[in-house]
Amino acid sequence: MKVTVLGAGAWGTALAKVLAEGGHAITLWGHDAKRLEEVKRSGRNERYLPGVELPKGWQFESDVARAVQGSEFVVAAVPSKAFRHVTSRMPDYAGVVVSVTKGIEYESGLTMCGILAETAPKAKAAAVSGPTFALEVAKGIPTACVVASRDPGVVGASQNLLHQPTFRVYTSLDILGVELGGSLKNVIAVAAGVCDGLGFGDSSKAALITRAMAEIRRLGVSCGAQGDTFAGLSGLGDLTVTCFSRLSRNRGFGERLGKGEKLEDVLGSMVAVAEGYPTARSAYQLARKHNVMTPVIDEVYQMLYEGKNVRQGVRDLLARDSKPED
Numbered sequence: 001m002k003v004t005v006l007g008a009g010a011w012g013t014a015l016a017k018v019l020a021e022g023g024h025a026i027t028l029w030g031h032d033a034k035r036l037e038e039v040k041r042s043g044r045n046e047r048y049l050p051g052v053e054l055p056k057g058w059q060f061e062s063d064v065a066r067a068v069q070g071s072e073f074v075v076a077a078v079p080s081k082a083f084r085h086v087t088s089r090m091p092d093y094a095g096v097v098v099s100v101t102k103g104i105e106y107e108s109g110l111t112m113c114g115i116l117a118e119t120a121p122k123a124k125a126a127a128v129s130g131p132t133f134a135l136e137v138a139k140g141i142p143t144a145c146v147v148a149s150r151d152p153g154v155v156g157a158s159q160n161l162l163h164q165p166t167f168r169v170y171t172s173l174d175i176l177g178v179e180l181g182g183s184l185k186n187v188i189a190v191a192a193g194v195c196d197g198l199g200f201g202d203s204s205k206a207a208l209i210t211r212a213m214a215e216i217r218r219l220g221v222s223c224g225a226q227g228d229t230f231a232g233l234s235g236l237g238d239l240t241v242t243c244f245s246r247l248s249r250n251r252g253f254g255e256r257l258g259k260g261e262k263l264e265d266v267l268g269s270m271v272a273v274a275e276g277y278p279t280a281r282s283a284y285q286l287a288r289k290h291n292v293m294t295p296v297i298d299e300v301y302q303m304l305y306e307g308k309n310v311r312q313g314v315r316d317l318l319a320r321d322s323k324p325e326d
């Protein structure tokens, strides 16, 4: 198959490698032509995937419309803040677009496939999520993910495309649930990182994850997703790995805040995207819109957008009224 990958960061490059190893012809698009040229020249993407040798024979393209022309599949792996802009440059594309971006647009409350329906209405949308760190996937370390679409034909074709010996792909028809699971876990991972930065223990984190799972499910179901989806790879799977892994940018972001670094300094020094930062604001707004109780998301939002002290945030979470576990 001819596959275009939009996004030459860690995840786009890692998936392009997986797909190339599966025998597909890759065109890689990146918004930074100079960096793309460097990847082409060196056969590596050292900035985002250090030490990983890339397969040969890829096409490199810095124009979106040209990049997607003639491709049966597009994998969209750009940061959520750029998703609307990038996909609006392929308005007539009518093949399958698999979004692997995790986020919720603040202005519209839409997930990436919701945006795609506006920017590329002829495209057939699918979304991937699950416990998948780019560096691990690029090194062939086994994992599994879920691909979702409302169209069973699209979901089957996307599964066939992505499934590789060390990259196991399950299917789902709950595209909203899969997208929300992958997006909301990033906000919780920031909270998990704060716990690490404050020197809390594994028990603290397990308690946080379990209670956060309840609120992700509540919010997701209120938005129209299926509750069971959040017990799967895009919910429990992705939440667990992101909250515990040393590789997670979102967890690491929270850890630095927990250790007392200033938000502006942390944001200013990050090379890679931490989607939990913008998603905290979108999720907080979504929870208000649907009138859903989201105590962990609310605390993360207040720490990131209202200057709340991280220790006070933890104290307030623990001081909430006693209640039954539901």
Ligand SMILES: NC(=O)c1ccc[n+]([C@@H]2O[C@H](COP(=O)([O-])OP(=O)(O)OC[C@H]3O[C@@H](n4cnc5c(N)ncnc54)[C@H](O)[C@@H]3O)[C@@H](O)[C@H]2O)c1
Pocket: 007, 008, 009, 010, 011, 012, 030, 031, 032, 048, 077, 078, 079, 080, 081, 082, 086, 100, 101, 102, 103, 132, 133, 134, 135, 271, 272, 273, 275
């Ligand atoms: N890295 C992972 O392990 C992983 C796994 C699953 C999902 N994701 C998701 O994939 C998406 C992309 O993440 P990533 O890890 O590849 O990010 P990254 O930080 O590694 O790379 C970001 C890429 O986006 C580019 N970029 C920055 N601003 C842009 C703009 N305005 N327009 C277009 N491109 C722009 C950068 O040049 C870079 O190539 C995120 O939503 C992330 O949550 C990442």
Ligand SMILES: O=P(O)(O)OC[C@H](O)CO
Pocket: 102, 130, 131, 132, 133, 134, 186, 189, 238, 241, 242, 247, 248, 249, 250, 251, 273, 274, 275
């Ligand atoms: O490094 P993070 O925190 O962006 O997480 C990457 C992936 O979403 C993990 O599945």
